[in-house]
Amino acid sequence: MDRLVDExxxxxxxxxxxxxxxxxxxxxxxxDTATVKAVLELVRRRVIYEIKGVVSAGKEARVYWxxxxxxxxxxxxxxxxxxxxFRKGIIKYLSADPRFSGKIPSTTRKLYSIWAKKxxxxxxxxxxxxxxxxxxIAVYENILVMDFIGSEGVPAPLLKDVELDLKRxxxxxxxxxxxxxxxxxxxxxxxxxxxxxxxxxxxDRHYIIDVSQAVxxxxxxxxxxxxxxxxxxxxxxxxxxxKVPTPHELAESLGLFHTR
Ligand code: ATP
Ligand code: MN
Numbered sequence: 001m002d003r004l005v006d007e008x009x010x011x012x013x014x015x016x017x018x019x020x021x022x023x024x025x026x027x028x029x030x031x032d033t034a035t036v037k038a039v040l041e042l043v044r045r046r047v048i049y050e051i052k053g054v055v056s057a058g059k060e061a062r063v064y065w066x067x068x069x070x071x072x073x074x075x076x077x078x079x080x081x082x083x084x085x086f087r088k089g090i091i092k093y094l095s096a097d098p099r100f101s102g103k104i105p106s107t108t109r110k111l112y113s114i115w116a117k118k119x120x121x122x123x124x125x126x127x128x129x130x131x132x133x134x135x136x137i138a139v140y141e142n143i144l145v146m147d148f149i150g151s152e153g154v155p156a157p158l159l160k161d162v163e164l165d166l167k168r169x170x171x172x173x174x175x176x177x178x179x180x181x182x183x184x185x186x187x188x189x190x191x192x193x194x195x196x197x198x199x200x201x202x203x204d205r206h207y208i209i210d211v212s213q214a215v216x217x218x219x220x221x222x223x224x225x226x227x228x229x230x231x232x233x234x235x236x237x238x239x240x241x242x243k244v245p246t247p248h249e250l251a252e253s254l255g256l257f258h259t260r
Contacts, residue, residue: 034109035078038141047138047145051076055155060086065153068137073148075134075155077119079112080142090115096219112142119212120144122189126211129186131179133208149200149207156202159236164201166242172199172206173237173244179208180229181254189214190222194229196236226256 031039042048049069056063064076090111094100100118105111120139123146127133134146150156164172176199183189191198191214198210215222230247237244245253 031078031080035080035142038143039078042138042140042143042145045138045140047140048074048076053153055153063155065148065155073151073153074137075146075148077116077144077146078142079116087111093213093215094118096221097215098218099216109142115212116142116144122211122214125187125189126179126183126208126214129182131182131187131208132175132206133211149202149209156200156207158197159199159201159206160196162201164240169237169240169242172201173233173242175206176208176233177250177254179206180233181256183214184217184226184254184256188217190217190219190226191229192225195232226251 039048039051046069049067049071051064051066053065054062055065055075061077061079064078066074066076068074087108091104094104094114097118099121100114103114105114116139120136123133123136123144127135134149137145137147139145148155159172176194180191180194183191189211191208191211193210193213194208198208200207200209215225219225227247230250234244234247234250244250
């Protein structure tokens with residue numbers, strides 16, 4: 001990481017400040033020069049004070065724990081991997097999304113930047129209508145910054161990993177269904193990858209995460225994605241022993257579809 005920071009300072013002929021070196025202390029050598037630059041820009045904008053550790057190394061993005069200038073915990077999601085598969089996936093989603101169609105960029109780097117922006121704007125739309133998501137803070141290039149869910153750099157557990165009694169299961173189910181309704185009817189979005197893997201449980205609350213692939217209702221696959229989300233939720237909670245409606249009953253009771 002030091003090499004990249006030095007390289008950045010060589011390129012920009014700026015003197016390294018101590019804080020600039022510190023923020024990279026625990027970050028592995030996975031950042032390219034452009035990402036290092038982007039992180040430093042977020043430091044300059046006083047969004048990120050330091051990056052303290054890796055929380056998750058997923059297929060397409062890494063999530064880091066960091067601190068802001070007030071000492072509050074933040075989650076920093078950085079899109080990194082340059083796989084052809086990811087490119088294809090992104091293009092499939094973007095080309096059918098009216099917010100982005102016709103604006104498919106040519107370079108992988110620009111794709112990441114658009115993908116990060118898309119996730120930020122999805123988070124924002126959900127947050128604004130009261131869906132329980134981490135509060136989005138900033139987006140710049142391939143980097144998305146949001147509230148950290150968890151404490152001391154340890155992320156809150158995912159729904160799949162927590163044991164809940166039937167009473168809490170019911171509360172979480174009702175809360176998630178309520179959020180789904182707000183998402184669709186107020187934010188006009190379908191999550192598209194909703195499951196026990198993308199719901200965190202923290203201090204008696206649930207948080208829906210990982211919203212980069214969420215699509216608007218006019219997306220040609222919106223209904224298919226919504227049914228998939230409903231299916232996942234119904235399957236998980238009924239396996240845990242909760243009596244829940246079928247996906248179709250759920251959709252109808254939510255007023256999500258005008259069926260028949
Ligand atoms: P995956 O491919 O593993 O689903 P992803 O790249 O799609 O990952 P997310 O699902 O958004 O990324 O985040 C990956 C993990 O990082 C989450 O499972 C969670 O443990 C952690 N994480 C994400 N957002 C936050 C947050 N705001 N606060 C704390 N931890 C978070
Ligand atoms: Mn995820």
